Amino acid sequence: MPSPRVLVLRSPGANCDEETAEAFRLAGAVAERVHVNRLLENPALLEDFQALCVPGGFSYGDDISAGRVLGNQVRLKLSDPLKRFRDDGKLVLGVCNGFQVLVKTGLLDLDDDAGPLATLTWNDHGRYEARWVHVKATPGDCVFLKGIEQIEMPIAHAEGNIAVRDAAALDTLTSGGRIVLRYTGADGGEPNGFPENPNGATANAAGLTDSTGRVLGLMPHPERFLFATQHPQWTRKKAAGGFDPHGDGDGLRLFRNAVAYFG
Numbered sequence: 001m002p003s004p005r006v007l008v009l010r011s012p013g014a015n016c017d018e019e020t021a022e023a024f025r026l027a028g029a030v031a032e033r034v035h036v037n038r039l040l041e042n043p044a045l046l047e048d049f050q051a052l053c054v055p056g057g058f059s060y061g062d063d064i065s066a067g068r069v070l071g072n073q074v075r076l077k078l079s080d081p082l083k084r085f086r087d088d089g090k091l092v093l094g095v096c097n098g099f100q101v102l103v104k105t106g107l108l109d110l111d112d113d114a115g116p117l118a119t120l121t122w123n124d125h126g127r128y129e130a131r132w133v134h135v136k137a138t139p140g141d142c143v144f145l146k147g148i149e150q151i152e153m154p155i156a157h158a159e160g161n162i163a164v165r166d167a168a169a170l171d172t173l174t175s176g177g178r179i180v181l182r183y184t185g186a187d188g189g190e191p192n193g194f195p196e197n198p199n200g201a202t203a204n205a206a207g208l209t210d211s212t213g214r215v216l217g218l219m220p221h222p223e224r225f226l227f228a229t230q231h232p233q234w235t236r237k238k239a240a241g242g243f244d245p246h247g248d249g250d251g252l253r254l255f256r257n258a259v260a261y262f263g
């Protein structure tokens, strides 16, 4: 099987596209960074790729709200080709700002008759927050999270609070297995408020999948944990023994899962 080709979407203000492309390459994919203007000129470019990733950053300076401008471009100009892309069995990943973009595109199936089931809004404390968090996965059909239970990753965002509309919407998302990542305490149990839940997200949600399991949006940054030595406690882990400083970081597992899906 040839390596899957991944389109990493560049836009003005994106700042994680290089390392996200590198993550896919390390996992065995061929990754190409493509500017959104190239895709708007020629949406048929998508046909050359098996996966699309919208990376983190500050697309269009977070103007209006994070992800809104790029989300509108995608929703208004690329909706049909992207729905075909997803329905052809291809993969879509949105990391942090990319998740904010996906929420605004309709690709995550987040609407019912009453409007959006959930959205991403400002962190409860109203500030930008950058820290490592503990997250538990309940993958269900989500391709990217296969085999993952607990994982540590960094977050870095101001508008990362997954706010669910109401109790009925929460029930829809929960019963549909759509909340595939949740913040936990260090012991894997319920988080004890802030900072274990770093933004006040409803139900401690950190990532959502669509109804097919082939689209994932998450606030933590898996591409910032590709090497074991990116973990903030790696020297302590090394001193404690049994730690391979040349090993992979756990974030790489998501990208390997994406590549393995095409194997």
Ligand SMILES: NC(=O)CC[C@H](N)C(=O)O
Residues within 6 Å of the ligand: 055, 056, 057, 058, 059, 062, 066, 095, 096, 097, 098, 128, 156, 157, 158, 159, 160
């Ligand atoms: N790391 C990111 O992608 C940041 C996302 C967005 N700019 C925010 O602050 O919420």
